[in-house]
Amino acid sequence: xxxxxxxxxxxxxxxxxxxxxxxxxxxxxxxxxxxxxxxxxxxxxxxxxxxxxxxxxxxxxxxxxxxxxxxxxxxxxxxxxxxxxxxxxxxxxxxxxxxxxxxxxxxxxxxxxxxxxxxxxxxxxxxxxxxxxxxxxxxxxxxxxxxxxxxxxxxxxxxxxxxxxxxxxxxxx
Amino acid sequence: xxxxxxxxxxxxxxxxxxxxxxxxxxxxxxxxxxxxxxxxxxxxxxxxxxxxxxxxxxxxxxxxxxxxxxxxxxxxxxxxxxxxxxxxxxxxxxxxxxxxxxxxxxxxxxxxxxxxxxxxxxxxxxxxxxxxxxxxxxxxxxxxxxxxxxxxxxxxxxxxxxxxxxxxxxxxxxxxxxxxxxxxxxxxxxxxxxxxxxxxxxxxxxxxxxxxxxxxxxxxxxxxxxxxxxxxxxxxxxxxxxxxxxxxxxxxxxxxxxxxxxxxxxxxxxxxxxxxxxxxxxxxxxxxxxxxxxxxxxxxxxxxxxxxxxxxxxxxxxxxxxxxxxxxxxxxxxxxxxxxxxxxxxxxxxxxxxxxxxxxxxxxxxxxxxxxxxxxxxxxxxxxxxxxxxxxxxxxxxxxxxxxxxxxxxxxxxxxxxxxxxxxxxxxxxxxxxxxxxxxxxxxxxxxxxxxxxxxxxxxxxxxxxxxxxxxxxxxxxxxxxxxxxxxxxxxxxxxxxxxxxxxxxxxxxxxxxxxxxxxxxxxxxxxxxxxxxxxxxxxxxxxxxxxxxxxxxxxxxxxxxxxxxxxxxxxxxxxxxxxxxxxxxxxxxxxxxxxxxxxxxxxxxxxxxxxxxxxxxxxxxxxxxxxxxxxxxxxxxxxxxxxxxxxxxxxxxxxxxxxxxxxxxxxxxxxxxxxxxxxxxxxxxxxxxxxxxxxxxxxxxxxxxxxxxxxxxxxxxxxxxxxxxxxxxxxxxxxxxxxxxxxxxxxxxxx
Numbered sequence: 001x002x003x004x005x006x007x008x009x010x011x012x013x014x015x016x017x018x019x020x021x022x023x024x025x026x027x028x029x030x031x032x033x034x035x036x037x038x039x040x041x042x043x044x045x046x047x048x049x050x051x052x053x054x055x056x057x058x059x060x061x062x063x064x065x066x067x068x069x070x071x072x073x074x075x076x077x078x079x080x081x082x083x084x085x086x087x088x089x090x091x092x093x094x095x096x097x098x099x100x101x102x103x104x105x106x107x108x109x110x111x112x113x114x115x116x117x118x119x120x121x122x123x124x125x126x127x128x129x130x131x132x133x134x135x136x137x138x139x140x141x142x143x144x145x146x147x148x149x150x151x152x153x154x155x156x157x158x159x160x161x162x163x164x165x166x167x168x169x170x171x172x173x
Numbered sequence: 174x175x176x177x178x179x180x181x182x183x184x185x186x187x188x189x190x191x192x193x194x195x196x197x198x199x200x201x202x203x204x205x206x207x208x209x210x211x212x213x214x215x216x217x218x219x220x221x222x223x224x225x226x227x228x229x230x231x232x233x234x235x236x237x238x239x240x241x242x243x244x245x246x247x248x249x250x251x252x253x254x255x256x257x258x259x260x261x262x263x264x265x266x267x268x269x270x271x272x273x274x275x276x277x278x279x280x281x282x283x284x285x286x287x288x289x290x291x292x293x294x295x296x297x298x299x300x301x302x303x304x305x306x307x308x309x310x311x312x313x314x315x316x317x318x319x320x321x322x323x324x325x326x327x328x329x330x331x332x333x334x335x336x337x338x339x340x341x342x343x344x345x346x347x348x349x350x351x352x353x354x355x356x357x358x359x360x361x362x363x364x365x366x367x368x369x370x371x372x373x374x375x376x377x378x379x380x381x382x383x384x385x386x387x388x389x390x391x392x393x394x395x396x397x398x399x400x401x402x403x404x405x406x407x408x409x410x411x412x413x414x415x416x417x418x419x420x421x422x423x424x425x426x427x428x429x430x431x432x433x434x435x436x437x438x439x440x441x442x443x444x445x446x447x448x449x450x451x452x453x454x455x456x457x458x459x460x461x462x463x464x465x466x467x468x469x470x471x472x473x474x475x476x477x478x479x480x481x482x483x484x485x486x487x488x489x490x491x492x493x494x495x496x497x498x499x500x501x502x503x504x505x506x507x508x509x510x511x512x513x514x515x516x517x518x519x520x521x522x523x524x525x526x527x528x529x530x531x532x533x534x535x536x537x538x539x540x541x542x543x544x545x546x547x548x549x550x551x552x553x554x555x556x557x558x559x560x561x562x563x564x565x566x567x568x569x570x571x572x573x574x575x576x577x578x579x580x581x582x583x584x585x586x587x588x589x590x591x592x593x594x595x596x597x598x599x600x601x602x603x604x605x606x607x608x609x610x611x612x613x614x615x616x617x618x619x620x621x622x623x624x625x626x627x628x629x630x631x632x633x634x635x636x637x638x639x640x641x642x643x644x645x646x647x648x649x650x651x652x653x654x655x656x657x658x659x660x661x662x663x664x665x666x667x668x669x670x671x672x673x674x675x676x677x678x679x680x681x682x683x684x685x686x687x688x689x690x691x692x693x694x695x696x697x698x699x700x701x702x703x704x705x706x707x708x709x710x711x712x713x714x715x716x717x718x719x720x721x722x723x724x725x726x727x728x729x730x731x732x733x734x735x736x737x738x739x740x741x742x743x744x745x746x747x748x749x750x751x752x753x754x755x756x757x758x759x760x761x762x763x764x765x766x767x768x769x770x771x772x773x774x775x776x777x778x779x780x781x782x783x784x785x786x787x788x789x790x791x792x793x794x795x796x797x798x799x800x801x802x803x804x805x806x807x808x809x810x811x812x813x814x815x816x817x818x819x820x821x822x823x824x825x826x827x828x829x830x831x832x833x834x835x836x837x838x839x840x841x842x843x844x845x846x847x848x849x850x851x852x853x854x855x856x857x858x859x860x861x862x863x864x865x866x867x868x869x870x871x872x873x874x875x876x877x878x879x880x881x882x883x884x885x886x887x888x889x890x891x892x893x894x895x896x897x898x899x900x901x902x903x904x905x906x907x908x909x910x911x912x913x914x915x916x917x918x919x920x921x922x923x924x925x
Contacts, residue, residue, distance in 0.1 A: 036431060039464040047406070047462040052398035053391020055587070056463075057538055058619040062859040065538060093391030105389040112381045112825050115833055116245030117388040117395075118538040118587030124389060143868035148859065150538045150588050151245045152836025154870040156829070 022086040026051070027095030037083035042066045044082055045092060053093035053121045057148070064147030067122035068092050074129035093121035096128060103171070104128050107164035115151035123147050127161050136165055225275065225286050226256055226308050233336050233349035235262050238272040239383070240287040240305075241297045242559050244589030245833075246889040247826035248297045250383040254822055255301055258375040259309030259367060262336040262348070269383040274561035274581035283576065285562070290583075292559040293594050293702065294749055295790045295887025298822055302885050307364040312355075314365040319355040320346050370820070370882060379825035384585070396557030396584045397616065399544045404612035405434055407605045408466040410473055411455035411625055414852045415697035416444040416480035418454045423474035427458060430472055432465025437608045439601065444481055444697075448661035450571060450600030452625045452699060457605045463616055482697030483852040487631065490694055490849075491529060494633035494654035497692040498527070504652065504690040505669055508676040511686030516648035520639030524722045528636070528714040529914040531846035532656075533629035533703050536862060539587020540622040541598035546612035551578040554602075557586030559593035567596045571603045590837075591702035595627050623862055624854045627701025628847055630656045630673055632694070634714035639686075644726045646737060648686035653711065656696035669693055672700075672707050675748045679715065679788060680737050682744040683756070698849060704837065705890035708789045709897065713842075713915065716785035716898030720905065730902070731767045731784060735760055750790035750886070758793045758817050758879075759786055765815035765877050766795035780810060781907025785899035791884075792891035793817040796835065796899035800907050805922060807904070809839065812871040816891055819883035827888045832874040834892020840865035842897035843918045 021032040026049065033044055045051045045068070057065030059078050066078040069091035077090075096102045101109075104127045114120045126145045134141045142161050149157070228236040237256050241248030253269045275287035289300050313333060320338035321328040323346060330341050337345045370376075387393040412418060424436040441454030456473060460466035497503065517523075543556040545568070552574050558564055561581045569576045586593060602615040617625075632655025639648040651674070658672025659665075670691035681687055703709065719737075723730040741757025763786045767773070770782055779801050786795035799811040814831050821827045844863050848855045856862045897915070904921060905911050912920045 036464060036468070038468075039462075043462060043464040046398075047464070050400060051391070052394070055395075055539070056397065056616075057540075058859050059467075060619070060858050060860065063538070063619075063864075093389075097390055101386075101389070108389045109381060109385045112385070112829065114382050114385055114388045115247070115829055116243075116538060116588040117382075117393055117585060120388050121391050139872065143866075146866050146868075148538070148864045148866060150536060150590075150837070150864060152833035152840070152865075152870070153829070154836060154865075154867045155832055155873045157867065158872065 022082050024085050024088055024090060026090045027092060033082050038081045041068070041077040041080045041082060041085050041090065045077065051092050051094050055118055055121060057119065062148070063119070064126060065119050065122045067125045067147060069125060069129060072129075072132065074126045093125055096124065102128060103167045104131065104160070104164040107160040107167065111156045111160040111163060113153050113156040113160050115153055119147060119149045123149065123157055127157070127164065130161065131165055131168060135169065137161060225272070226305070227260070227312050229348050229352040231349045233266065233347040234268060235260070235266050235336065235348070236268050236270060238287070239269050240272045240275070240290050242290060242292040242561065242583050242586060242589070242593075243271065244292050244559060244586040244593065246292065246297070246589075246830060246887075247382065247823060248292070249585070250380055251298055251823045251826055252301050252305055253383065254375050254380060255305040256309035258373055259306045260313050261333040264375050264380060266336050271583060271585070273583065274565060276562070276565055276576055276579070276581070278577055290561055292589055293591070295792070295890045298885050298887050299791070306367050310365045310367055311360060314361055315355040315358050316348050316351045318358050319351040322354065323351070376822050377820070377824065380823045381825060394584050395539050395587050396544070396555060397539055397542050397587070399555040399584065399614070401544055401546060401555075401612050401614070404544060404546065404614050405459050405461065405609065406463050406466045407457045407459045407602070407609070407613050407615045408463070408470050408618065409439065409451070409455040409457050409601065409615070409621065410470050410475060411453035411621065412441065412477045412480070413624060413854070414477055414479045415482035415485060415849070417477045417852070418480060419456065420476040420478045422456060424456070426472040426474065427469040430460070430465055430469040432461040433458060433469035434461065435459040435609060436469070436473070437605065439604050439608065442661070446661065447663035448597070449663060450567070450597065450604055452597045452601075457608070459605070459609050459611075459613070466616070467618070479852055480697070485697055485852045486850045487531070487848040490631055490656065490696060491633060494692070494694050495527070497654040497694065498633060498635045498652055502692070504692050507670050507674050507689035507691050508681055509688055510681070511648070513648055513650070513686050513688050516639050516686040519641065520647065521642040522640040522644070522726050523637070524640070524718075524725050525635070525637040526718055526721055526913060528634045528717060530632055530634070530710055530713060531848065531915055532631045532698060533841060533845060534623050534626045534847050534856070534862060535588070535590045535592035535703060536623065536864065537586075537588030537590060537592050540617040540619060541592065542614070542616050543599045543602035544612070544614045545599070545602040545606045547572060547574070547603065547606050550574060551580070553580045553582070554599060555582045555584060556599060557593060558583050558596070559586070559589045559591070560596060563594070564596045564599045567600045568603055571600060572607065590704040591706065592626065594702050619858045623847070623856045623858065626847075627660065627699045629703035629706070629710065630658050630700050631696070631698070632656065632673060632710065634711060636714055636718040638718070638722055640722070640726055644728055646680070646684050646722065649680055649684040650688045651711070651715070652688075652690045652692065654692035654694055656694050656698060656700055658700050658702075658706065660700040672702065674711060675707055677746045677748055677751070677754065678711065679759070682754075683737050683739060697852065705789050705893045708787060708890070708894035709838070712785070712787040712894035713897045713901070716787065716895060717901050717913065720783065720898070720902040721911065724905070729773070731763060731772055734763055734786060750788070750792070754788050755793070759788055762786060762793045762795040762815040762817050762879065765879070766797045766813055769815065769875060769877060770797035770799060770811065770813045772797065779907065781903045781905065783899050783902025783904065783906050785895040785902060787895040789891045789894050791819070791886035792888065794831075794891045794895050796895040798900050798903040800900070800903045802908055802925070807843070807918065807921070809871040812839070812874045814874060814892060814896070815877040815879070816888070817879035817881055818888050818891060819881050819885045821878055821881075822885055824878065827878055828876045830888035831876045831878070831892040834890070835874045835896050836865060836870055838893045838896030839870065839900060842900055842915055843869070844916050846916050
């Protein structure tokens with residue numbers, strides 16, 4: 001499994017003019033990127049680390065399939081160059097669960113949200129971010145998630161977020 | 174059919190489906206390393222296979238192979254449920270794996286040991302209903318026989334439950350303990366009897382997506398997630414002009430991009446010839462990784478020759494369609510009943526309207542792509558597919574590699590909606606891999622996807638009806654002028670109107686005088702199958718028009734539909750989903766839907782309610798919406814759908830399909846259109862092909878599914894067709910604006 005892989009550096013520099021490798025943390029592990037500093041984080045995660053849970057959907061920041069947490073905040077990784085994430089903490093869908101599933105992931109299964117499943121990693125990451133900011137989200141708060149779902153799972157996404165909110169509240173007590 | 178048994182090796186039963194769908198059962202020898210017939214997923218050391226769908230572990234866990242292409246319609250769950258039901262195990266014992274494409278050669282020609290694996294026409298569940306339950310029942314029969322021998326008891330005294338065989342005195346043996354001896358028993362000549370529906374404990378029970386945990390943890394592998402050592406990544410720059418060709422290419426800058434390995438011209442199919450591979454003439458940029466390939470593509474300097482369709486535009490297509498309808502030129506009779514002239518002469522009311530529907534892209538969340546490894550005499554394909562058989566055929570056609578040496582691995586697919594019924598992206602990957610001499614992972618960007626799709630046809634529908642003085646519909650005219658669905662058909666004979674106009678669709682057979690005519694509008698736009706193909710295309714016109722008749726003649730729109738449907742009976746239906754159409758079942762879902770939305774109640778809140786119904790692929794559905802305008806925003810307060818899809822295998826999955834189909838239809842009807850100008854598709858990415866976001870979607874979709882013991886039918890497409898007209902009818906009720914051209918929102922905002 002990719003997230004069990006040992007931390008490793010990206011490929012060696014192609015040209016001697018390449019700057020120093022960029023260092024960043026992905027799912028709690030340190031990585032370096034010595035390749036093109038303009039490479040978007042999305043393709044570094046996928047092609048270099050083979051963390052393929054983060055998906056390509058549009059490449060223009062419109063669909064949210066590539067959403068990751070950057071220093072804890074939901075961010076679209078397809079437009080984010082590697083030089084912009086040096087020194088930062090990235091959490092992908094593979095790093096959302098601890099020993100157990102995150103309450104959002106558990107709620108997603110419970111409400112049977114996925115259809116094709118492709119956008120779901122981005123949706124879950126966006127929901128994790130939302131619940132950090134708004135532990136008891138209103139309908140409008142939930143609708144502020146702009147990730148696209150082509151299969152139309154939105155009503156079950158709503159239910160899953162409310163369920164996760166409740167279980168996270170209950171866990172605090 | 175049995176083969177010699179080699180006692181020195183592991184044996185297993187080969188339960189296969191012949192070309193005709195019959196079960197073939199025999200004993201074969203498993204050689205894990207060399208046996209090409211079994212997927213490695215089903216091989217292991219501490220287990221016994223009972224046919225190509227089943228593996229039983231010694232600890233009594235059961236692995237079931239899912240044969241279908243999972244594109245979001247839920248077959249990775251529903252098809253294994255059918256096997257598990259008859260095998261008589263608990264669903265919690267079951268682990269599901271995706272099977273690869275099961276091509277085999279038999280004396281009678283090419284066949285598939287798993288049966289039909291494609292995803293199209295909502296047939297996976299109905300096709301599997303008998304076959305897959307029989308596969309489960311046969312395995313159960315063998316396990317019971319094994320227990321009978323063990324205990325020296327007659328098999329008919331034994332029963333099964335939760336993966337165990339139980340003797341009359343209460344003794345039990347697990348399937349895991351019996352599997353090896355079961356595999357040595359001769360299979361029955363005919364499939365054993367199946368369970369009575371009242372004994373079902375899996376079929377009909379809400380069951381969550383089998384691999385949901387992989388999805389929510391990011392471990393699922395879609396086609397685009399496949400990597401292969403030594404494979405290079407390719408992206409294509411294709412002619413933006415329909416059937417355009419490469420004129421000049423300067424790749425000097427592209428080749429300087431770090432990581433770019435090669436730039437290769439890949440000629441497209443010739444215009445007017447059958448479509449066999451990549452959709453457009455293009456240039457492949459081949460690189461170490463995706464980003465390098467994309468940067469290389471950006472650095473290409475290319476000019477194109479525009480090709481034969483350089484004057485094509487959506488405006489000109491609409492003008493041509495209307496002209497054909499105005500002048501009644503060159504129409505093909507699709508169905509003609511009764512005496513139209515007489516009906517017109519005797520008419521008390523005449524109603525007529527035209528509806529225009531745009532080209533649509535599939536816009537699957539996962540763009541097309543393929544990973545292909547061509548060897549001297551074998552090939553491996555890993556991709557998100559809907560037609561693995563078509564993919565295998567395409568690779569063989571383009572390489573000469575025999576189909577039995579082509580390993581096609583389907584992954585979970587990020588949406589299908591008909592896009593992946595075409596294998597152009599597979600063909601393109603083959604051409605690139607051949608030219609590069611390396612394994613290739615081909616990636617399409619969203620721009621590639623929206624600009625090089627097989628679009629739902631464009632068309633204008635002219636509807637006309639006459640009514641007598643009792644306001645009964647006496648004649649029905651449905652003329653459709655459209656870019657025909659058939660596009661560069663490769664040896665397939667289709668009628669020109671197939672995929673645009675269905676001869677027997679409602680209200681055919683229910684109105685005595687009927688004229689359905691198709692007019693062909695020439696176009697260079699590639700056309701394909703878009704979820705519930707022609708049903709979305711013409712249900713909008715039919716069900717909007719009935720509403721217009723009701724308004725014009727001051728009738729209740731539900732009663733009018735019920736009167737047209739008449740007494741409950743079956744009438745012939747020649748299209749997909751036939752051979753009959755049951756008017757009573759359609760009337761039933763219409764009534765259920767009307768009741769749930771509160772049809773007929775007086776309102777004074779400015780909200781409008783609209784309704785529509787449709788028969789698609791053997792299923793019946795009705796939609797109703799409650800909407801209101803809030804400033805320039807359309808607010809959908811309620812969305813209701815009632816469906817009759819026969820017996821439901823997985824109620825949770827069926828509900829998801831109806832909910833998702835409804836939202837897909839709303840998304841499409843409100844905002845989506847592909848337009849063409851000067852022979853070039855104008856939409857490039859989601860900002861100009863704006864799928865619905867959560868804020869615009871209804872909070873919930875209220876789904877009613879009829880409790881039925883009829884044969885099960887697929888749920889993947891039936892949730893779409895009646896939604897768009899119900900929405901347009903609701904908008905009319907709220908605003909008195911009749912939108913006759915899709916998408917709705919630009920028209921509505923212009924006309925308000």
